[in-house]
Structure formats: structure tokens, C-alpha cells
Amino acid sequence: MIVVKVGGSVGIDLAALCQDIGELVRNGQQLVLVHGGSARTNEVAAQLGHPPQFVTSVSGFTSRRTDRETLRIFEMVYCGEVNKGIVEMLQAQGVNAVGLSGIDGRLLSGRRKEAIKIVDERGRRMVLRDDYTGTVEQVNTSLIELLLENGYLPVITPPAISDQNEAINVDGDRAAALIASSLKAEKLIILSNVPGLLRNFPDESSLIRQIDAAQVGQFMEHAQGRMRIKVLGAIEAIEQGVRQVVFADGRIAKPLSAALAGGGTVIG
Amino acid sequence: MIVVKVGGSVGIDLAALCQDIGELVRNGQQLVLVHGGSARTNEVAAQLGHPPQFVTSVSGFTSRRTDRETLRIFEMVYCGEVNKGIVEMLQAQGVNAVGLSGIDGRLLSGRRKEAIKIVDERGRRMVLRDDYTGTVEQVNTSLIELLLENGYLPVITPPAISDQNEAINVDGDRAAALIASSLKAEKLIILSNVPGLLRNFPDESSLIRQIDAAQVGQFMEHAQGRMRIKVLGAIEAIEQGVRQVVFADGRIAKPLSAALAGGGTVIG
Amino acid sequence: MANANCPECEGVIELADGSFVAGEIIDCPDCGVELEITSVQPLTLELAPEEEEDWGE
Amino acid sequence: MANANCPECEGVIELADGSFVAGEIIDCPDCGVELEITSVQPLTLELAPEEEEDWGE
Secondary structure, eight states: OOOEEEEEEOOOHHHHHHHHHHHHHHHTOOOOEEEEOHHHHHHHHHHHOOOOEEEETTTTEEOOOHHHHHHHHIIIIIIIIIIHHHHHHHHTOOOHHHHHHHHGGGGEEEEEOOEEEEOOTTEEEEOOOOOOOOEEEEOOOHHHHHHHHHEEEEESEEEEEEESOOBBEEEEHHHHHHHHHHTOSEEEEESSSSSSOTTTTTOOGGGGEOOOGSGGGGGGGGOOHHHHHHHHHHHHHTTOOOOOEEEEEESSHHHHHHHHOOOOEOOO | OEEEEOOOOOOOOHHHHHHHHHHHTTOOOOOOEEEHHHHHHHHHHTTTTTOEEEEEEEESSSOOOOOOOHHHHHHHIIIIIIHHHHHHHHHTTTOOEEEEEGGEEEEEEEOOOSSSEEEEETSSSSEESSBBBBEEEEEHHHHHHHHTTTOOOOEESSSSEEEOOOBOOOOHHHHHHHHHTTTTOOEEEESSSSSBBBTTTGGGGGBEEEEOOOGGGGGGGOOOHHHHHHHHHHHHHHTOOOSSEEEEEESSSSSSHHTTTTTTTEEE | OOEOOOOOOOOEEEEEEOOOOOTBBEEEEETTTTTEETTTTEEEEEEEEOOOOOOOO | OEEEETTTTEEEEETOOOOOOOBEEOOOOOTEEEEEETTTTTTEEOOOOOOOOOOOO
16 A cells, blocks of 8 residues: 655646556555645735735744635645546546545644744744644544545545644645555655655756655755655654655656656665 | 535525524534536636637527537536535535535436537537536435435535436436435425526516416426526426425525425425 | 538538637527537537536635 | 843843834843844834744654
8 A cells, every 4th residue: 555645836747647547546556545735825815815825933934824714825826726636536546536635534634733934025023823734643543444445536636624623734845744654555655746855856867766764854955845754754654664765757658567667866 | 305406606605595594404404415507618718718608409498509628627617626625615504515516426316418409600500529518317316315324414516427428418406306206305495696587587586486386387488598497496396206406596685495484486 | 601511411601700719609500409619710519518516715 | 223132131222213024033142042022012022932833744
């Protein structure tokens, strides 16, 4: 059993991935798909007159400012357009996909951050309270297994649900890592718009081919920005027993088959 | 077991309904919820620069012109904003809701109309081919029962999926009627922004309290526009063994409890 | 004037240029069957699809 | 000038009017603890919340 995370950034070919998944599933591969939708959310938010705002935490992480209105747009794109678009394409490949958000059946639950500390555009450190972001702490594996056992392929998307029953924006890579370890999956494959972990971003020829599980920790210096969060997720997955984490290219023709054959950065 | 359909028109209080459902479920009532989202879809479509267009069939039915772009907005609102908003509110009532569209697990499948005949604004009869509307012909009852047996409350929304694996806009009331008869539900409750079937619309005091199952056919003259489609769905549900269909007011405080206590128009 | 044969009764149908568009429905003046103008240049006619009830949201 | 006591070390903190906004974080000049300005009129200070890693999409 493997968990596949596909990002929402520009350049990723979801149709090619669904075709690839169709063939792999027909050959008996069991999998769970997790997806993002950030690029498309930025477009729709701007069109709806609520352009995306990004905040930088005091320790340098950038993330989407998620007030209640943004969350609504986030759900429209992640749970509506992207999720059902993927499910439709998988059904066309004869794969009986079922799309779920983390709210459905409390599939992904966790804690909403009461307040976040950011540096605003004028350099002032500020406390932000009405932000709906948080961390995934629990996965409803019985719902996923129930669907898998009955021949369905779960297609999972943020948001998650907080213990106060509020939808919360959570990082898809960290969620995929927790899903992989909770399900005791053999592999976690993270497809994005880069060939894998790059020694010096954005030079694609500086692809790192292989990292031993033990050394992945000190690899953190190589990872910048979003990639740092992805590597954080990989470290957690490996620590909780996932045998292999692969960062691979989501832009190529058979992205998943290529990753399973050792393409991209293999950790573990 | 009952099936509840709540419309997407202005004035319907989804929060009040979710609270009412919370209490009824805590007292052991098993139910499936189907919802719409038309009013909100019109707003978002206009904001996204693709204002809703309505077409009138040669025999007088009006319906949303559903080209590919409209279908995408339709999914954003029905499957994203409204579906997950309801699931979030139900979770807050301690109800373990799972939101699904008709595409997921081929929950609602049917035939897309190859072409539709409309009367355009200049009165010309036209054939329209790139319209993604159709009829629900089959319900995946095993997926619904699988969820019910495991303590989940299914919250279902259009679109459905065609035999060519394309998402299709289908009428929510007709879908709810087929879900009710396929599940052999005792009751189908249709909540909308009118108190029930009105002898002379829109006079709310002309509410028809009771219609015998046998006479519901000749009631059709009373029903205009959308209500004709609702009554069509009711007739089909009764013919296929649903004991009672109730048209009731979705704007009041405990809309479902009121309908179950005989409020609105009771057929059967 | 543009003309074509009715696919049902072979009758000749004449339409003034510019008085019709692709996708428009007309009735054959001879046998009355519903026809769809599937193309304008040249004028081509086919039987119009059946009317189907039930609509989306 | 607006002033209030640091909730941690009781030291008096003075801020020029208009030089700060609600929600802003400052460090207590005496004990250095991070404080949040929870209201401007009157100036009220509380310990700033802990920093938490991990962010949304």
C-alpha cells in the first residue's frame, strides 16, 4: 500500500497522473491519493475580490493567511473543483475513486492554532487570532480502510477539522506523511513541480538521488521554504515506520511509475 | 430511515436544520441528507465573470445552462462550499457526517442528454449540444449503506456521473426521490423556501395539507415551474414504494421535526 | 436562397440566405418533421433530437 | 505617553501615543519577555502566545 501526495502548483499534470494511476491500479497496486490546490486557489481568490495574502512567521515560514472568507474559497477549490476533477478523471480510467476532505468523517483532525505570530509588511511583529490554520494530529484510518476494503480509492484533500469542529487549513504534505504512517504504508510518494530535493535550488541538475534514512535530518539545510516543510513531513513519516519516502517530479508523463522505479530523491 | 432534501434557495436556514438533525440523530433517527446550492452558484458564477444563463426547454421547463465552465463553478459551490459547510455544522452537533457528490464512488449515475432543445431569447427553437445536464438512473446504495452501518451520515450533492464518465448537472429533488426509493426509505422530506405545495402560488395561505397517494398525479396542474419537477419526483418515489413524501418549509426553526410532525404538504 | 432535401420525405426545402443559423430547428414544410440545421455552408439538415424531460439544478 | 506594567516583572513600560497598534508584539525592556498589546485604550499587555511551527497550504 502506498500514499501519493500531488501538489497544487502550476505545471503539475493531473490528467497524466490519473492515467498512470489507472494502469497501476489495474495491475493490483493499492493506493491512497492526497492532493493540494494552492495555485488554483490564488487565482479564484483574486477573481472573487479576496486576493490571497501570505504571512511570514517570526521564524521565516510563509503560509496563506486563512481567515474565514479564505477558508470558504479554499474549500471551493480544494474540495470542489480539484477534488471532483481528479475523481472524475479516475472514474474515466475505471478507478472507483471517492473524494473526501479531512472534515468528512473527521478523516483528518487536529488542533487549530489559537494565535500565530507574524511579521507584517511594515516589519512589525504581530499576533494574528482569526486565522484558521493548524496541525493534523489524527487520521481516521478506519474510514480509509473501510473504503479500500470495498474497492474504492480514497482521494483526500485538506482542510482538516479542529477539536472545536472548525475547518482548518493544514499542510497537505504533513497530512500525507501522517496518513502514510497511520496506515503503515510502505511508501510515501510526494509529487511536485521539481524533480526532487535539489542541492542548490532551483538548479534542477543538482538533484540529490539518494539519502539514507539516518542522515535525512542534517539534510534540512539544503531545503528552503516550502521544501523545508516537505522534508519535515518525510522525517516524521520515516520515524513512524514508513520504509521509503520519494520526492519526485509531478510534471512528467508517468509520474508515479517513474517515482516507484526510483526516479527523484529516494529517502530510506 | 428517511431521506431529507434541502434546497439551495435564498432563505433556507442550514444551521437551524443541522441543529434539528443533531437532536433527531441523538434520538436514534437514521437519515440521509441531500442538498442543493443554486442561489449561491448564481452569485459565485456572476462574481467569476461567467454569469448564470437559464434556458427554457420547448415544453416550458427552465434550467441552468451548464457548459463545462459552469460545471466547474457548480462543483466549487455544491461540492466545496455548501457540502463541506453542512458537514462542518453537523460535526459540531456531534453527527459524524461524510460529504459526497454523485461522482464519488459513482453514487449517482445516469445519462447525459446528448442534445437539448431550447427556445432562445429571440424565440428561435435551437439544439444545444455542449450542455452537461442529465437524468439520475442509478444509485450506489451499497456505498450509502456501508457508511450508515459504520455510523456515518451521508450528505449527498449533485453532480452525478454519466455513463461516459462526465460530471452531469442533475435535479436534486429527482435524485433525492431515487435515493429514497432505492434505499426503501419510509419517508422523503423535501424542504424548500415555501411552506409546501400551494394551491395558488405564491399565496402561502393556500397550503395544501394532505394529498392521497392515488390522486397526486392530477395535482400536477397546481404545480408551476420548479415545483412541477419536485412533484414529478414525489410521484416517482411513491410509485416505487416510499410510504410518504412531505413538502415542508426549510426556513423555520426546527424544519425537519416540524415536517415529521405533519407540517407542510403530506403525500401518501 | 439555400436549399436542401428533407431527410424524411426528400422534399426540397428552400431558406433565404442569412435567415437561419447552425443549430436552429425548423419544421419541414412538406411532411412537418422537426429538422436541425447542422451546417449553414452548405445547408445541411438532420432529424432534430428527441425532446427529453428532466433538467439539472 | 501611555504606560502599563509588564505582567511578568511588574516593570513600568512607557510607549509614545500612536506608536503602537493592537495585536502588536513588543519585548519588555526590563525582563525581555515577549508581550502582546491586547488593547490600546487603555494600554493593556499580556504574555505573547507561544510560537508554533507547521502551517497550512
